[in-house]
Amino acid sequence: MTWRDATETLLKPLITSERVGLITDMDGTLAPIVPNPDDAYPTERSKKLLAQLSEHLTLVAAVSGRAVADLHERVNLPGLVYSGNHGLERWENDKVVVAPMVLEYENALQKAKAAVTDIAPEGVMIEDKGATLSVHYRNAAIPAEINLLFEPKLRDIADKHNLRLFSGRKVFELRPPLDIDKGTVFKQLIEENNLDAAIYIGDDTTDADALKMARQLRDDKQCHAVGMGVQSDDTPSVVLISADCLADGVEGVEDFLEWFLKSVMASVI
Ligand SMILES: [Mg+2]
Numbered sequence: 563m564t565w566r567d568a569t570e571t572l573l574k575p576l577i578t579s580e581r582v583g584l585i586t587d588m589d590g591t592l593a594p595i596v597p598n599p600d601d602a603y604p605t606e607r608s609k610k611l612l613a614q615l616s617e618h619l620t621l622v623a624a625v626s627g628r629a630v631a632d633l634h635e636r637v638n639l640p641g642l643v644y645s646g647n648h649g650l651e652r653w654e655n656d657k658v659v660v661a662p663m664v665l666e667y668e669n670a671l672q673k674a675k676a677a678v679t680d681i682a683p684e685g686v687m688i689e690d691k692g693a694t695l696s697v698h699y700r701n702a703a704i705p706a707e708i709n710l711l712f713e714p715k716l717r718d719i720a721d722k723h724n725l726r727l728f729s730g731r732k733v734f735e736l737r738p739p740l741d742i743d744k745g746t747v748f749k750q751l752i753e754e755n756n757l758d759a760a761i762y763i764g765d766d767t768t769d770a771d772a773l774k775m776a777r778q779l780r781d782d783k784q785c786h787a788v789g790m791g792v793q794s795d796d797t798p799s800v801v802l803i804s805a806d807c808l809a810d811g812v813e814g815v816e817d818f819l820e821w822f823l824k825s826v827m828a829s830v831i
Contacts, residue, residue: 565790565807565818569825572806575786577825579758583621584822585748585772586612586815587764588633590731591792592624594812597700599689603636605812611819616641618826621755625649625747627735627768629691631658648737648768649747650693664693667738670723671695674736677719683712693738695725700732730766731796745771752785760785761822763815765792765801773804790818 565573576582586592592604592612604612616622616639623643626633630646634653637644644653651660675695678688684703689696697716699708713734720727720736728735748762762772773789780787791797791805792815802808809815 563807565809565814565821568788568807569821572788573761575759576761576788576822577829579786581620581756581758582826583623583751583755583757583760584612584615584619585621585623585625585751585760585762587744587766587769587792588624588626588628588637590765590794590812591763591769591815592812593636595731595794599698599700605816607816608812608819609637609639611816611823612637612642613639615819615823615826618823618830620757621751621760623751625744625762625764625772627691627694627696627730627733627766629658629693632691643751645747645751647691647693648744649742649750650738650740658692660693661740661742663740664738667693667725670725671736671738674719674723674725677722678716678736681712681715681719683707686712695736697734697736698732699734728768730768731798743771744768745775748772748775748787749779752779752787757785759787761788761790763790763792763809763818765794765797767798767800770798770800770804773801773806776806777804790815 592608593602624637625645630651630653633646634644650664685701687698725736726739776787776789779785789806791801791808793808809818
């Protein structure tokens with residue numbers, strides 16, 4: 563169902579509860595997907611709405627697979643909590659704070675980076691994000707060889723260096739084998755801020771962990787958590803299956819944020 567069908571039911575506690583949080587992904591959620599990930603920025607409309615929402619909600623947080631310094635620079639709003647590298651790092655007091663366990667994998671990540679660089683097909687871009695490694699293949703010269711030839715080799719490299727391999731929208735990621743993901747970050751933010759209700763918005767495979775977590779927390783009556791998926795032409799099916807409701811693209815997310823802001827403001831008058 564679309565979020566508009568849920569304003570009087572599932573989404574209602576977001577307006578009526580006392581301590582409410584909004585936790586959102588950036589790429590494909592606030593920022594349109596573009597050929598070069600370096601050119602992706604949240605839309606002006608979404609930034610304006612997030613800034614206003616942060617004045618009315620207990621928590622507004624941006625969670626991303628990007629390095630947290632990169633995420634912070636792109637969203638660039640005060641008063642938000644920033645969690646990058648899928649929760650492996652936070653932006654605190656103007657600097658990067660990395661989860662202590664990550665440091666043990668620095669060496670492995672650098673070795674894996676050198677190995678991936680050696681075998682990367684034409685058009686594939688390797689991004690060193692410190693705590694993780696991203697391998698972007700949106701611009702690969704021969705797309706057919708990515709899954710058939712390149713992915714098995716990546717898997718071997720990940721295994722050899724005791725890292726985990728993940729795949730997203732035209733991207734592979736090598737990460738330390740730690741049980742930290744967008745789902746555990748979502749839960750942690752809810753607990754830290756003692757939230758009565760919270761919504762998570764995301765578009766990709768890694769966001770599905772948080773969408774599933776929303777259902778679990780709601781079932782456990784721990785928090786009225788809601789998972790919103792962002793729908794586009796290439797939305798992974800796990801997102802569609804795990805989401806409680808859907809928004810239609812980045813523009814649909816903006817429309818939701820506008821409704822959220824207006825409703826929250828109307829409820830306090
Ligand atoms: Mg995304």
